[in-house]
């Protein structure tokens with residue numbers, strides 16, 4: 001799960017998808033395309049909305065996406081088109097590039113990108129939680 005900062009959207013996506021799959025069989029992680037917050041926990045507002053739905057994401061630590069991730073992961077879900085081009089530009093072949101998908105391409109929610117809630121209020125976090133949850137439900141059905 002990849003977003004820009006790895007403190008708002010992708011930590012939620014990591015926590016939500018991991019909660020819906022068999023953790024013995026599926027490993028979920030998240031990363032950011034930027035390194036501004038490396039080593040930090042998720043944003044307080046992501047932690048709060050996750051807690052509201054029974055998920056603890058406080059243990060997560062921000063890291064930057066790297067080329068190595070193409071070797072370690074079968075699927076790379078990105079939150080928006082900017083993330084898509086940043087990640088896809090690091091792919092070294094077609095097989096790696098084909099792993100990169102917009103998260104919302106898994107569902108019909110009327111939009112294709114998970115909006116960045118960083119500069120908005122709490123409502124934005126609830127909104128992104130709901131769309132990420134729907135997409136993760138669809139992904140989990142395929143993986144389980």
Ligand code: 4NP
Pocket residue numbers: 003004005006007008009010036116117118
């Ligand atoms: P995220 O949100 O990509 O969903 O983690 C952001 C977090 C931090 C920044 C931008 C977006 N930032 O500019 O620091």
